[in-house]
Amino acid sequence: MNEDMRIKIGQRLVVGFDGLEVPPEYVELVKKYKVGNALLFRRNVNSYEQLKALCASLRKLILRETGIEPFIMIDEECGSVSRLAGIAAETPCAMAIGETGNKENARKIGRLIGQELKAVGINFNLAPVMDCLTNPTTAMGNRCFSGEPEKVAEYGVAYIQGLQETGVFACAKHFFGLGDSATDSHLGLPILNRTAKEIENRELVSFRAAIQGGVKGVMSAHLMCPAFEPEGIPGTVSRKIMTGLLRDKLGFRGISLTDGMEMNAVMDLYGIEEGTRRALRAGVDMALICHSEEQASSASEYIYRAIDNGEMDKEEIEAHFAHILELKKDLPLPEEKESQFGSAAQKALAESIMREAVKVTYAPQGKKLPKVDRDTVFLGVSAKAGSFASDDIPLDAASIIAELFGSKRIELTEKVPDGTKTAVVFINKHPDNDQALASACRLSAQGIQTIAVNMNVPFCAQGLPDTVWQISAWQYDQLALNAVLDVLRK
Secondary structure, eight states, X not given: OOHHHHHHHHTTEEEEOSSSSOOHHHHHHHHHHOOOEEEEOGGGOSOHHHHHHHHHHHHHHHHHHHXXXXXXEEOEEETTEETTTTTSOOOOOHHHHXXXXXXXXXXXXXHHHHHHHHHHTOOEEOOOBOOOOOSTTSTTXXXXXXXXXXXXXXXXXXXXXXXXXXXXXXXXXXXXXXXXXXXXXXXXXXXXXOOHHHHHHTHHHHHHHHHHTTOSEEEEOOOBOTTTXXXXXXXXXXXXIIIIIIIIITOOOSEEEEEETTSHHHHHHHHHHHHHHHHHHTTOSEEEEOSOHHHHHHHHXXXXXXXXXXXXXXXXXXXXXXXXXXXXXXXXXXXXXXXXXXXXXXXXXXXXXXXXXXXXXXXXXXXXXXXXXXXXXXXXXXOOOSSTTOOOOOOOHHHHHHHHTTOEEOOTTSOOOTTOOEEEEEEOSSTTHHHHHHXXXXXXHTTOEEEEEEOXXXXXXXXXXXXXXXXXXXXXXXXXXXXXXXXXXX
C-alpha cells in the first residue's frame, strides 16, 4: 500500500494508548500506518502540565508523519464521565444540569469544558450524550439530560453551542439512542424494539436538533434496531443507518464516528478487523480503536487487503478523505497564551450550578427537613462507577459528612445508638444499594427521622416509604457532597 493511501486510511482511524507520554509503540504505529487522530482517557492524564505536553507531542508526531492536523479527542462529558477528574473543575452531570431547569447552565458548562480542553490542546470532545433516558435502569443513567426528548434536545444543543464557541468540536452521542437499553454495549449488543414512528418521536428528536444546531460530530451506538435495519446488525456497521438515516435523511454534514470498536457489542460479532472495515464501509468517517496499537495495526492491514481485493470502494475513500480535510480547516490551532484551566471562577460556576440542582425532592406531609447535628448518625455505600464509561473517584460520603458534623458513621447493618432521633442514609447505584434502602426503611419504621440522600438517578431511591425525606444529588462526588452539605445545614 503506497503512502498516499496509507495517509487516507489513517485519517479514518482514531487510536488510544496507555501511559502519560507517547509510547514507542504508538510512534511506530503513526509512522507505519499514518494514523491521523488520537484519543485520550483517564489513564493518560496526571496533571495540567503533563497533559498539555502530551497533546503537543501527539500533534507534532502526527503532523510530521502525515502533514495533517490531528483530531485529539477525549470524553469530557460532565459529572462522572470526566477524564480530567482530579485536575480540572468538577462539573455537574447532565441530569443535574437538566434538573436546574435552566438550559443556560448547559451552555455555561459546555463553554467551561471547552475552555479547559482548549487550554491543554484537545480539539474534539466526544460529548454531549444526547440519549433520552426512557429506561431508568440503563447504564446511561445520569449522563442523560432528561427522559423527555424535547428537554434533551434543548439542553444538549445549549451544551454543544457553549462548547463549540471555544473552537472545540462537540460530538452528539450515541446515535440514535441508548437511553432505553438495559444492556451496556461494553458487554453485549443492545436492541431497540420500537417502531420507526416511535423512534422518530423519541430517540431522533435530540439528534435532529443537534444536527440542526450545527454539531460537528455524531457518534454511533452499537445498537440493533430492527425498525431501521432489518438485517439484524448494529447501527455502527449499517449503511442504512450511518448513511441512509444520518446523512441522507437527517442531513448531517459533520464527522461521523464509531463508539469504541473493542466493545463486545461489535467484537463478539465481527472482531476488530472486520468490524472496522464494516463501519467504514457503512459510511462512518472515523473508527475509534481505544486501547491497543496492536489492534490498530491489525485493522489497518485488514483494510489494506480489503482495498486490494475490491471490498472497499476507492472513490468513497477519496470522498471521506476530502470531507475530513474540509472539516479540519475549522480546527483551532494551539494558542501560546495561557487559557483558563481549573480556575477559581470556573470552579465557582460549577459549584453554583450544582447547588441549583441538589434539593429536597420529597418531604413527608411537606414537613421541614429534620435538624442534622452531631447526634445524627450517617450510613451509606461507597462510590461506584455507574457505567464502564465513568471515572468516579472512590469516596465514602457518609464518613465525609459525618466528620463535618462531628458525628458518627455506622455500617448499614449496625444498630444505631439508643436515643437516635435523626439518621442520614446515602444511596447510590451500587451492589449494596438494596441494603441501604432496607436500612432507611428499618430506621424510619423505628420512629427515627430518616433522610435518604440519593447520589445517582431517581430509580435508585425506589422503594422508600413515604415517611422518609429524600434529597436528590444526582452524582457521587465531592462537588455533589458540598451541595448536599448546604442542604443539610439549612
